[in-house]
Amino acid sequence: EGVNFAYLTTPLRFVGDSDGxxxxxxxxxxxxxxxxxxxxxRPVPIEGSEYTIPATAVVVAVGYGADAEFAETAPVSANRWGLITVDDRTGQTNVPYIFAGGDVVNGADLVVTAIADGKRASTWLHQYLTQMGPKTE
Structure with a gap:
């Protein structure tokens, strides 16, 4: 997805121009x-290891958890750990029009897993919606 991870590295500060x-x-x-x-x-800084990387944008990922309330209140099935159960192939829940993936299905996992789940679910959701045809009353 074009992301480079810097493990055991900590940002010290963001540098900006006069326009912010x-x-x-x-x-x-x-x-x-x-x-x-x-x-x-525990991680501690290595003296003299400071460096600067150019950047035009910053994404701060602080490890928020999944919305557990949704899994508890939505009409979808969950397992004994409170994770939403889905068809492994499609990401579809027991409610045909609800698809899920990422941490609400797998528990805490890598962002690339959530991205893959989202791509898979969107493909199958598109198929589900296009096969339904137009809704008529």
Whole structure:
């Protein structure tokens, strides 16, 4: 999808021009510490590893979760974990006109999985809608 991920890297600041447009992002490489008493390894900056990358736009992805309320209130089937159940091939739920994908189906997963689910579901939703024909009253 044209996205480059910089793992164990943290943005320090966004650089902008006089018009308020972003022009670059200052970054720093991180490394993991030894496990602490909880067993967790924490990221810390590597001294002298700062660098700048040019940018014309910034997408901040902060890891929001799926809308669990929809799965609880919509007339669709869910599994014991509260995830919406769908046909694996089409993304169609037990309600013929509702298609789902991404975190509401898989739980927390990669964005590319959600993108693939969305593309698949949109293909099958298009087929579903075009085969219905015009609605007449």
């Amino acid at each position: 447009n972003v022009t670059a992002v200052e970054m720093v490489q991180m490394e993991l510490t030894e496990p602490d008493e909880s067993g967790r390894r």
